Amino acid sequence: MNCELCGRVIDHYHEVIIDGVTMKVCSECAKYGTEVKRKQVPVQREQVQPAVQRKNFITIPSTPPRRRLTASPDDSDEPIVDFGKEIKRRREEMGLSQEELANKLQEKKNLIAKLEREEIKPDKQTARKIEKFMGIKILEKVQ
Ligand SMILES: [Zn+2]
Known part of the structure; x- marks a missing residue:
C-alpha cells in the first residue's frame, strides 16, 4: 500500500x-x-446465554376420579339371587301358605307362586312389600 x-x-x-x-x-x-x-477493542463477546434448561416437569396426568357406575338408587334395586327360595323359605317359616301370604300382601296367589319359582321378578313395589312383611331381603343394590 x-x-x-x-x-x-x-x-x-x-x-x-x-x-x-x-x-x-x-x-x-x-x-x-x-x-x-x-485500541484493542475487545470483541464484545456476545453473552451467550446458556439455553434455558427446560425443567423436566413431571406431568402427572390428571385422571378424573373413577366414577362409580351406580345407577340412581331407585333403579338399582334388583332382586337378589334366589329371591324365590328366600320367599318360600320365609313363607314356610312363617307358616303361611302361598294363598295366605298372597292375601296378606294383597296379591294374587299366582304371583306368589311365580315369584317362588322365580318365573317372574317382583316389581320394586311388590318386592318392598314382601321384604317389609316377611322381614327378608330380596332386593339388593347393584354394585
Ligand atoms: Zn509518508
Whole structure:
C-alpha cells in the first residue's frame, strides 16, 4: 500500500490523525500527525446465554376420579339371587301358605307362586312389600 500522505510504498503503515483526519501513512509522515493508539477493542463477546434448561416437569396426568357406575338408587334395586327360595323359605317359616301370604300382601296367589319359582321378578313395589312383611331381603343394590 501507499502512504496516504506522501505516496511512498510502505509495508507497514501508521494510522495517524492529521488535522482531524485519520490517515494511513508511512513512518516518516507519521511524525506529522498524532498516532492513533490502536485500541484493542475487545470483541464484545456476545453473552451467550446458556439455553434455558427446560425443567423436566413431571406431568402427572390428571385422571378424573373413577366414577362409580351406580345407577340412581331407585333403579338399582334388583332382586337378589334366589329371591324365590328366600320367599318360600320365609313363607314356610312363617307358616303361611302361598294363598295366605298372597292375601296378606294383597296379591294374587299366582304371583306368589311365580315369584317362588322365580318365573317372574317382583316389581320394586311388590318386592318392598314382601321384604317389609316377611322381614327378608330380596332386593339388593347393584354394585
Ligand atoms: Zn509518508
